Amino acid sequence: MAEIRIDKVSKSYGKEKALMQGIDLTIMDGEFVVILGPSGCGKSTLLRMIAGLEAVTGGTISIAGQVVNDLEPRERGCAMVFQNYALYPHMTVAENIGYALRVARVAKAERMARVAMVAGSVGLTEFLDRKPGQLSGGQRQRVAMARAIVREPKVFLFDEPLSNLDATLRVQMRHEIRKIHNRIGATSVFVTHDQQEGMTLADRLVVMNKGTIEQVGSPEEIYERPASTYVAGFIGSPAMNFLPGEIQGGAVILENGIRLPVPGLSGLDGTMVQVGLRPERLSLTGPGRGQISARVDFVEELGSARLAHVLVEDIAISVLTGDKLAIAPGDEVGIAIAPCVVQLFDGTTGKRIETAAHAAQQVETVS
Amino acid sequence: MTSDANPAGRSGAVRTMHLKENLAGLALVAAPLGLLLVLILLPTVSMVWNTFQVPVEGGTVTGIARYQAFFADSYSVANLRYTLIWTLISCVTALAISLGISLYLRFSEGRIATMIHALSLFPLFVPAIIISYALVRFLGPNGLLQLLLEQVGITGYRTPYLTPIGPFIGFVWENIPLPVLVITAGLSQVSDHAIEAARDLGAGAWRILFEILLPQVHRSLLIAFALIFLGVIGAYTVPYLLGPPAPEMMGVFMQRTLGNLQRPDEAQVQAVILMVLSSIVGGFYIATMLRGEVGRK
Ligand SMILES: Nc1ncnc2c1ncn2[C@@H]1O[C@H](COP(=O)(O)OP(=O)(O)OP(=O)(O)O)[C@@H](O)[C@H]1O
Ligand SMILES: [Mg+2]
Numbered sequence: 001m002a003e004i005r006i007d008k009v010s011k012s013y014g015k016e017k018a019l020m021q022g023i024d025l026t027i028m029d030g031e032f033v034v035i036l037g038p039s040g041c042g043k044s045t046l047l048r049m050i051a052g053l054e055a056v057t058g059g060t061i062s063i064a065g066q067v068v069n070d071l072e073p074r075e076r077g078c079a080m081v082f083q084n085y086a087l088y089p090h091m092t093v094a095e096n097i098g099y100a101l102r103v104a105r106v107a108k109a110e111r112m113a114r115v116a117m118v119a120g121s122v123g124l125t126e127f128l129d130r131k132p133g134q135l136s137g138g139q140r141q142r143v144a145m146a147r148a149i150v151r152e153p154k155v156f157l158f159d160e161p162l163s164n165l166d167a168t169l170r171v172q173m174r175h176e177i178r179k180i181h182n183r184i185g186a187t188s189v190f191v192t193h194d195q196q197e198g199m200t201l202a203d204r205l206v207v208m209n210k211g212t213i214e215q216v217g218s219p220e221e222i223y224e225r226p227a228s229t230y231v232a233g234f235i236g237s238p239a240m241n242f243l244p245g246e247i248q249g250g251a252v253i254l255e256n257g258i259r260l261p262v263p264g265l266s267g268l269d270g271t272m273v274q275v276g277l278r279p280e281r282l283s284l285t286g287p288g289r290g291q292i293s294a295r296v297d298f299v300e301e302l303g304s305a306r307l308a309h310v311l312v313e314d315i316a317i318s319v320l321t322g323d324k325l326a327i328a329p330g331d332e333v334g335i336a337i338a339p340c341v342v343q344l345f346d347g348t349t350g351k352r353i354e355t356a357a358h359a360a361q362q363v364e365t366v367s
Numbered sequence: 368m369t370s371d372a373n374p375a376g377r378s379g380a381v382r383t384m385h386l387k388e389n390l391a392g393l394a395l396v397a398a399p400l401g402l403l404l405v406l407i408l409l410p411t412v413s414m415v416w417n418t419f420q421v422p423v424e425g426g427t428v429t430g431i432a433r434y435q436a437f438f439a440d441s442y443s444v445a446n447l448r449y450t451l452i453w454t455l456i457s458c459v460t461a462l463a464i465s466l467g468i469s470l471y472l473r474f475s476e477g478r479i480a481t482m483i484h485a486l487s488l489f490p491l492f493v494p495a496i497i498i499s500y501a502l503v504r505f506l507g508p509n510g511l512l513q514l515l516l517e518q519v520g521i522t523g524y525r526t527p528y529l530t531p532i533g534p535f536i537g538f539v540w541e542n543i544p545l546p547v548l549v550i551t552a553g554l555s556q557v558s559d560h561a562i563e564a565a566r567d568l569g570a571g572a573w574r575i576l577f578e579i580l581l582p583q584v585h586r587s588l589l590i591a592f593a594l595i596f597l598g599v600i601g602a603y604t605v606p607y608l609l610g611p612p613a614p615e616m617m618g619v620f621m622q623r624t625l626g627n628l629q630r631p632d633e634a635q636v637q638a639v640i641l642m643v644l645s646s647i648v649g650g651f652y653i654a655t656m657l658r659g660e661v662g663r664k
Binding site for chain 2: 087
């Protein structure tokens with residue numbers, strides 16, 4: 001019922017070059033969508049346009065089937081949670097949470113009851129009489145959440161609500177937000193630049209880049225089948241390796257002349273490509289084995305795993321492995337590359353090139 | 368934020384260090400403090416004491432006869448009432464205008480806002496006497512305003528010069544810059560997001576002003592009020608040059624009692640009354656400042 005439809009929306013500030021042009025996105029009722037992108041790409045702007053805090057320059061936004069372009073924020077039924085919480089320092093926690101109800105002229109008794117209930121559900125009951133200044137960051141975050149929940153909105157909008165918390169608390173609040181979503185079931189749009197946060201929270205991920213949407217899909221889809229080098233490089237940690245080359249005779253010839261056999265490349269001869277290899281999908285083997293041979297540059301110890309940086313001639317590749325490695329800088333090693341882990345992107349447009357190997361892999365994951 | 372600093376848990380060394388810092392601080396302010404004591408506090412105390420000395424045959428007794436005389440004199444009381452009323456009216460008006468300008472500056476940017484900011488600070492750099500004469504030339508009889516009005520066919524202009532409105536205009540003019548500085552600083556502390564959050568949950572402009580903005584800058588407003596009040600209540604130049612001959616603002620009254628009438632004893636009583644009024648507001652100001660200090664800790 002609270003589907004959000006963003007139709008050819010564009011945005012420019014003043015006379016500057018347009019920040020966004022023709023954004024299309026449909027968010028289904030009850031869905032948890034995460035908008036992911038680097039700083040300055042327009043995530044907050046998009047969210048604020050949905051909330052009505054910022055006017056669209058062109059296109060339409062509809063919520064629950066109603067065009068909201070000309071509606072005031074309060075008429076849109078969205079509740080926004082801000083990055084720095086935006087609590088009112090002069091009001092107590094209870095007043096902060098209940099302020100929206102007071103503005104909506106909800107009777108005092110009902111207001112208090114609803115505030116008490118929501119505060120209970122996010123664990124704030126004992127802090128209701130405190131001022132925000134007397135709370136920890138995590139508690140303030142909860143107040144901000146409670147302030148949104150108490151309104152029982154059709155849509156939740158989150159603008160990097162967790163970025164001011166420390167790592168442990170962030171993970172904890174992440175789980176709570178997802179739990180609250182599962183319980184309430186309101187449509188949620190969550191903006192973040194933290195890919196892990198996005199991956200774990202989202203039903204669907206929207207990857208943005210410089211005011212455009214690069215790809216929309218489930219977290220798995222975006223990880224496994226990134227639509228472009230941009231998405232491939234942005235998602236996944238450590239970052240994907242990119243090796244430029246050219247398709248010739250059913251294999252990719254890398255810039256340094258090394259031949260990387262990839263099945264299913266018929267008819268693509270002469271195409272310049274970027275070969276994408278995820279570090280965690282590669283493995284190291286003994287010298288002379290594997291698809292290509294390389295020399296160890298250095299090894300990073302990550303605790304649970306090790307990240308080996310190796311050089312194929314002059315091209316650096318990182319390989320993530322859980323095994324204990326008995327290698328030292330300068331050692332010769334081989335890299336085992338299963339055909340299905342090779343992702344190909346067009347060398348000029350950066351767009352994904354589907355190969356037969358991927359089709360085969362799709363079947364594999366299904367069975 | 369909930370750092371429960373436990374004083375008992377602090378080591379003795381830390382406490383000694385604090386003590387040393389305090390002593391060093393005291394030493395630094397000792398000289399100006401001493402000067403303050405000798406040159407301001409002592410004369411004040413002796414003057415206040417003096418007003419309670421009532422001459423009788425063959426000496427003096429301590430009593431409040433001089434104050435009784437002041438409050439029995441209808442002209443003195445009228446002056447006091449006039450001073451208080453017009454000080455308050457000027458304060459409220461200047462405060463309202465400053466708040467308006469500050470709100471505008473808080474929410475706008477660009478060249479016009481910069482210009483208005485500069486303009487609002489301009490009176491700070493013009494001495495009261497120049498402001499007064501400028502206003503006389505502008506508002507006075509046959510002044511610029513009257514000429515302009517007559518040009519467009521409006522006659523019957525009644526100048527505010529030498530009426531209570533004259534000094535009122537002067538006071539407001541004089542007391543825009545500092546309050547604007549103070550209130551703008553206060554408003555800049557209110558985050559944009561807090562305002563947007565209020566908009567998001569449906570608060571209109573008035574609600575945002577009265578429930579979000581003003582409660583967060585009430586300290587700045589109180590400070591601005593005190594600054595204006597203290598400046599206006601004891602003013603001399605503006606009411607002397609622009610005000611009516613009677614009633615008089617206390618500053619003018621005091622000067623005339625002392626200078627023209629040569630009655631220093633009465634002038635002292637007037638001064639003490641003025642001082643009491645000022646110190647009420649002054650105490651208020653200090654209490655607000657201190658409360659802020661404690662609140663920040
Ligand atoms: N009021 C404004 N006037 C002019 N430009 C603006 C305004 N607000 C944002 N911008 C510009 O729009 C672009 C996108 O801003 P936005 O806040 O949406 O980025 P973001 O993706 O949320 O980044 P971050 O992760 O840093 O929050 C930025 O380049 C910013 O400079
Ligand atoms: Mg942002």
